[in-house]
Amino acid sequence: MIYPTASNAALVFLKSQPTREQFLRRAGVRQNTYAAELVLNLYDDIFVHSKNLREEYLKYYKIEYPKFSEFADTFSSVPDSVMPKIDRYFQLYELIIHVCVPSYLEEDAGAETLGRLLRTKLSK
C-alpha cells in the first residue's frame, strides 16, 4: 500500500523486500544500461537510504511507546488517514518506509508507477 504524503514523498507498506534482480525485472529494464542505473538508484533510495519505521520501532522505541500508533503519531510524515489502521498494518507488513521520490516520480502518475514497481496498491 502506498500513501502519498507530499508531491515528492510517500509512506509505503510492504510485506517483503524485493531483491535488486526482482526490482529490475519488474521495471522492465536491461542490466548494465542507463535505465538499470536509474532503477537501482531508486531501489537504494527506498530500501537502503530510507528508514523502515517498523524496524526502528521494534529496535529502539517499543518500551517508550507500547503501541506502534503512538510512535507513528510523532511523525508528521504519517498521514492522519492512516492512523486508525496503522496498528493493523504493523501486524500485516514487514516494511513501513517513508520514501522521498525522485522528481520523475512526482505527482499521481509517479505514485502509480511506484506502485507498479513495488507491486502494491495506491491508496485512494
Place this chain on the structure above:
Amino acid sequence: MKIRAGFVSNSSSTSFLILAADDLTRENFFQLMGVSPKSPLAGIFRELHEALIDGAESPVDLRDIDESIPVTEWLDGFRGEISPRMVEKLQDAKKRGLKVYYGHLDSESSQTETFFCCDSFEAENEKFYLNALECAW
C-alpha cells in the same frame, strides 16, 4: 558575503550530443536506454525522448563537414564546452559517416525533464552514442 533569506531560484541546462547511425525513433531510443516499451517507466523515457527531439537543433551529417575545420567548431550554437570525450567520439563518428543531434535539456520545463537535466549520463550501443554529461548550472 551576502546572505539571502528569501526564496532562491536556480535553473540549469544540460547540453547533449547524440551520434546516430540510424533514425532516433522511440524504439531505437528505448533500445539505447535499456527499457522495454511495456516497462512501468516507459512513460518517463517517452517524455525524455520527446524532450531530446524537441530540444535538438537540426541534425548535422558529419559527411558534409570539411575536415580542415576544428572539431570544436562542427556544431554551430552548441551550448557549453565540447569536452575531450565528445571530440574523440565526434572524430570517430565522422569516420563512420554518422549524424549528430545536439541541443540541451532544460530544468524549467516538466518534472521529468528537470530530473534528466540535473542528472549526468552517457549511453552507447552499436547504433547510437548519447552524451548528457555536460550539466551547466
